[in-house]
Amino acid sequence: MADLKLTNVKKVYANQVEVMRDINLDIKKGEFIVFVGPSGCGKSTLLRMISGLEEISGGTLEIDGQVVNDIPPSLRGIAMVFQSYALYPHMTVYDNMAFSLQIAKVEKGEIDKQVRRAAEMLQLTPYLDRLPKALSGGQRQRVAIGRAIVRRPKVFLFDEPLSNLDAALRVATRMEIANLKESMPDSTMIYVTHDQVEAMTLADRIVLLSAGNIEQVGSPLELYERP
Numbered sequence: 348m349a350d351l352k353l354t355n356v357k358k359v360y361a362n363q364v365e366v367m368r369d370i371n372l373d374i375k376k377g378e379f380i381v382f383v384g385p386s387g388c389g390k391s392t393l394l395r396m397i398s399g400l401e402e403i404s405g406g407t408l409e410i411d412g413q414v415v416n417d418i419p420p421s422l423r424g425i426a427m428v429f430q431s432y433a434l435y436p437h438m439t440v441y442d443n444m445a446f447s448l449q450i451a452k453v454e455k456g457e458i459d460k461q462v463r464r465a466a467e468m469l470q471l472t473p474y475l476d477r478l479p480k481a482l483s484g485g486q487r488q489r490v491a492i493g494r495a496i497v498r499r500p501k502v503f504l505f506d507e508p509l510s511n512l513d514a515a516l517r518v519a520t521r522m523e524i525a526n527l528k529e530s531m532p533d534s535t536m537i538y539v540t541h542d543q544v545e546a547m548t549l550a551d552r553i554v555l556l557s558a559g560n561i562e563q564v565g566s567p568l569e570l571y572e573r574p
């Protein structure tokens with residue numbers, strides 16, 4: 348539900364190596380953007396700068412027209428889904444999804460509504476009372492996605508969410524994410540992967556990175572199926 352604008356964004360780590368140079372990118376509300384590129388090209392760095400987990404060394408990041416460089420992660424309206432789904436092992440699926448809303452002192456009925464809505468969307472309703480250890484890897488990753496959904500973020504960031512799953516689960520969970528995109532058409536999604544199939548099936552636009560630069564931006568057809 349948000350526009351994002353990156354203007355001349357740079358990243359220099361403490362070791363003084365410039366790993367990101369003058370990134371310029373406009374992302375429209377509701378777009379599904381996939382960052383692809385070889386290992387070490389800066390995909391995670393870029394995602395972490397957008398989330399606020401990593402400081403921006405130069406340039407500006409705007410969300411809905413507001414510069415957010417100095418705004419902490421919790422206030423950016425962004426939710427991130429990581430490669431390894433760090434669920435709370437002693438909490439049920441329901442409580443894992445409810446937890447961040449409880450911390451934020453959201454009213455109980457509203458928490459229940461959001462958790463059940465997310466569970467329906469992700470086909471987790473039958474598992475709400477289970478502990479994470481009684482779920483498959485794919486189901487656990489869906490709970491991690493559910494935790495992001497309940498917060499109704501403006502922007503979803505996915506950092507290689509399927510890479511820890513075996514092949515069959517990867518396909519099934521990829522389809523869940525495609526469904527999520529359909530059922531939340533107003534949510535802006537940014538997704539990092541090095542898997543071309545994921546990029547082609549999920550992306551509205553693909554951003555190809557190479558050594559800290561944007562190499563190419565285009566639709567899946569433009570990037571992968573040129574004659």
Ligand code: ADP
Pocket residue numbers: 360361362366384385386387388389390391392393
């Ligand atoms: P990718 O996600 O595409 O694999 P990364 O964003 O993880 O790439 O890394 C981009 C570059 O930045 C790499 O050269 C990596 O070694 C470097 N890098 C990442 N994190 C740090 C850090 N905390 N300190 C110094 N260099 C880093």
Ligand code: ADP
Pocket residue numbers: 386391
């Ligand atoms: P990924 O492959 O998922 O991008 P990495 O193995 O590149 O993850 O990075 C794992 C962690 O190590 C990250 O927190 C990253 O910031 C850090 N890191 C990566 N490269 C460097 C580096 N050259 N110097 C210091 N920290 C780094």
